[in-house]
Amino acid sequence: MTFKIIVFVKQVPDTDDIKWTEHNTIQREGLDSIINPYDVAAIELAKNVKFILKDCKILVVSMGPKQAENVLIEALAMGCDEAYLLCDKKFAGSDTLATAYVLSQFVKTQCSDFNLIVCGQQAIDGDTAQTPSSMAEKLGIPQVCNVTALKDIDLSSSVWIRDTNICTQQIKLSHPCLISTSLKNADILPDINGYIKAQTANVATLTAEDLSVDIDKIGIKGSPTQVKAAYRPVIERNTVVFESKDTDTITDFIISEINNCKV
Amino acid sequence: MTEKVLVYLEINNNKLEKVSKEIVSHSKHNFPDFEVIGLLLTDKADVSFLSEDISKLGLDKLFVAANNAFADFNSSLFANTVASYIGEICPDVLLMGATSDGRELAPRLASKLNIGLTADCTDLKIDENKTLLATRPTYGGKMMATIISKTKPSFATVRQGAFKFKPVSLVMPEIIYRNDDINGLTCYVDVISTNIKPEIEDWTTSDIIIAGGLGLKSKENFELIYNLCDLIGAKPAASRAAVELGWANQDIQVGQTGSSVAPKMYIAFGISGALQHMTGISNADKIIAVNIDENAPIMASADIAIPADAVTIIKSMIHKLSH
Numbered sequence: 256m257t258f259k260i261i262v263f264v265k266q267v268p269d270t271d272d273i274k275w276t277e278h279n280t281i282q283r284e285g286l287d288s289i290i291n292p293y294d295v296a297a298i299e300l301a302k303n304v305k306f307i308l309k310d311c312k313i314l315v316v317s318m319g320p321k322q323a324e325n326v327l328i329e330a331l332a333m334g335c336d337e338a339y340l341l342c343d344k345k346f347a348g349s350d351t352l353a354t355a356y357v358l359s360q361f362v363k364t365q366c367s368d369f370n371l372i373v374c375g376q377q378a379i380d381g382d383t384a385q386t387p388s389s390m391a392e393k394l395g396i397p398q399v400c401n402v403t404a405l406k407d408i409d410l411s412s413s414v415w416i417r418d419t420n421i422c423t424q425q426i427k428l429s430h431p432c433l434i435s436t437s438l439k440n441a442d443i444l445p446d447i448n449g450y451i452k453a454q455t456a457n458v459a460t461l462t463a464e465d466l467s468v469d470i471d472k473i474g475i476k477g478s479p480t481q482v483k484a485a486y487r488p489v490i491e492r493n494t495v496v497f498e499s500k501d502t503d504t505i506t507d508f509i510i511s512e513i514n515n516c517k518v
Numbered sequence: 519m520t521e522k523v524l525v526y527l528e529i530n531n532n533k534l535e536k537v538s539k540e541i542v543s544h545s546k547h548n549f550p551d552f553e554v555i556g557l558l559l560t561d562k563a564d565v566s567f568l569s570e571d572i573s574k575l576g577l578d579k580l581f582v583a584a585n586n587a588f589a590d591f592n593s594s595l596f597a598n599t600v601a602s603y604i605g606e607i608c609p610d611v612l613l614m615g616a617t618s619d620g621r622e623l624a625p626r627l628a629s630k631l632n633i634g635l636t637a638d639c640t641d642l643k644i645d646e647n648k649t650l651l652a653t654r655p656t657y658g659g660k661m662m663a664t665i666i667s668k669t670k671p672s673f674a675t676v677r678q679g680a681f682k683f684k685p686v687s688l689v690m691p692e693i694i695y696r697n698d699d700i701n702g703l704t705c706y707v708d709v710i711s712t713n714i715k716p717e718i719e720d721w722t723t724s725d726i727i728i729a730g731g732l733g734l735k736s737k738e739n740f741e742l743i744y745n746l747c748d749l750i751g752a753k754p755a756a757s758r759a760a761v762e763l764g765w766a767n768q769d770i771q772v773g774q775t776g777s778s779v780a781p782k783m784y785i786a787f788g789i790s791g792a793l794q795h796m797t798g799i800s801n802a803d804k805i806i807a808v809n810i811d812e813n814a815p816i817m818a819s820a821d822i823a824i825p826a827d828a829v830t831i832i833k834s835m836i837h838k839l840s841h
């Protein structure tokens with residue numbers, strides 16, 4: 256039986272390129288969109304699995320607006336086999352819990368015979384790192400985060416390297432399971448077959464109805480967290496500019512400040 | 519006391535995680551009228567190995583759930599256990615550290631309870647309606663968002679170093695120790711091997727931190743920061759740009775993607791003061807910036823701005839201090 260992997264990807268603004276409006280909000284027009292760098296690493300891990308197991312299919316899925324199709328086509332060019340866009344106005348404003356619910360509904364309704372889900376650990380625009388774990392719970396499957404490498408895999412189970420600031424572990428999970436990777440920006444070059452395939456590929460678009468989503472659990476209304484205020488951080492102190500330019504005076508001043516601080 | 523805050527206390531290598539202590543301290547000092555309750559999961563027969571730490575926390579009550587299965591972290595098992603305690607305690611606010619384990623456990627737990635979660639907070643406040651206001655950086659640190667939750671308990675994870683740990687005089691909280699039955703379906707996770715990394719000395723709690731950035735011009739000059747720190751008894755730190763050039767190790771990076779620190783004094787040599795850097799030192803008592811450019815952003819956000827060449831000042835300080 257073909258081993259089925261689902262990779263979830265997100266389209267994100269290139270945060271190195273943010274411009275501000277005069278009202279201190281983010282100027283969205285003209286903001287470059289890229290495939291979340293952690294998700295690129297997830298695709299790479301999925302391809303490692305496919306390389307080992309051979310009889311394997313990689314489904315790539317994104318929830319987002321119509322133009323998120325672009326990142327899915329890019330993912331196909333990187334070597335994924337099928338692409339799905341979860342696109343519905345009703346999804347807009349979903350927080351991570353609601354998003355994880357929608358994604359888990361994709362799995363339940365479209366690909367319930369999956370063997371493995373691979374995610375990037377976080378998105379560079381939100382950095383919340385919540386969706387993978389939240390989804391694993393909704394699907395009732397085991398998970399490991401902070402994955403940096405695949406150690407071993409067969410049809411029934413896999414061993415992953417989990418690397419945190421405290422330890423490095425080898426963790427074995429039985430399939431189906433979910434892993435999320437803390438790597439980012441794997442340099443995946445489009446492969447020639449993938450590139451050709453992507454030219455004519457068809458991205459399937461699915462709506463809330465297709466996924467049997469309960470609309471009370473999605474969008475702004477179905478999201479338990481609410482942004483009360485968003486602002487550009489200003490870090491202000493009553494700055495005193497030191498007058499003297501004389502090296503000795505400055506040196507003595509800093510040393511005396513340090514000594515004051517020590518008592 | 520009517521409201522309750524439940525803090526999940528994380529243990530690694532038989533020690534209480536620093537961020538867990540910081541969260542308890544912050545709750546104790548900033549959430550008036552809240553009862554502060556701790557919960558920890560352990561495979562040990564008692565928690566005497568933590569007595570000293572626990573006595574300084576200022577908790578009102580501590581629940582200890584014990585089972586051999588808690589020796590290894592397993593998010594599904596831990597989420598099931600914490601959820602059962604939440605059912606019993608009914609906290610208004612639920613907090614845990616945004617550690618590697620915490621960031622895996624918290625969303626799983628939130629999903630299980632169908633509640634909202636605000637991750638990686640750098641500030642927590644309680645408003646006049648006793649609602650939790652959780653603030654976190656977003657958009658790569660270029661924006662801050664304050665988030666409230668429509669569901670109970672309000673749930674947030676907190677970055678290490680966002681708050682200060684202020685030990686209280688030794689008082690043991692009431693401890694409720696239970697041998698926990700593991701019930702409910704738990705997903706199977708098999709930890710085949712664990713290699714504990716050598717513990718890096720915790721520099722982030724130092725009273726004085728001296729940091730260098732690109733204004734130091736070279737790795738050689740950056741090393742002067744280490745000499746200076748040795749003479750003063752301070753700890754060195756770096757901007758991300760200095761880390762990216764290989765002048766300093768990532769472990770000592772300060773800022774949004776590094777450590778948050780709250781020293782009595784932070785001295786920044788040749789650092790421009792990008793927001794992502796400044797959010798990591800917003801809780802420092804005093805910031806001194808030495809920068810050649812009077813118009814660098816840090817010169818308007820430090821307490822004392824000294825327009826000067828960083829390397830000249832560092833060398834002069836080293837000279838004076840070693841004579």
Ligand SMILES: Cc1cc2nc3c(=O)[nH]c(=O)nc-3n(C[C@H](O)[C@H](O)[C@H](O)COP(=O)(O)OP(=O)(O)OC[C@H]3O[C@@H](n4cnc5c(N)ncnc54)[C@H](O)[C@@H]3O)c2cc1C
Pocket residue numbers: 270271658659730731732733734756757758759760771772773774775776777787788789790791792793794795798808809810811814826827828829
């Ligand atoms: C998502 C994201 C996360 C980030 N996270 C972090 C983070 O955690 N920490 C962090 O630090 N950055 C972070 N950054 C990067 C941040 O935006 C800045 O690029 C970085 O902090 C700049 O480092 P710097 O101040 O050393 O270098 P620069 O910005 O190049 O500043 C060098 C300064 O040195 C001064 N200078 C030059 N010559 C001299 C001299 N002779 N004497 C004294 N001063 C001199 C200059 O005037 C200038 O102000 C992040 C960025 C992004 C997008």
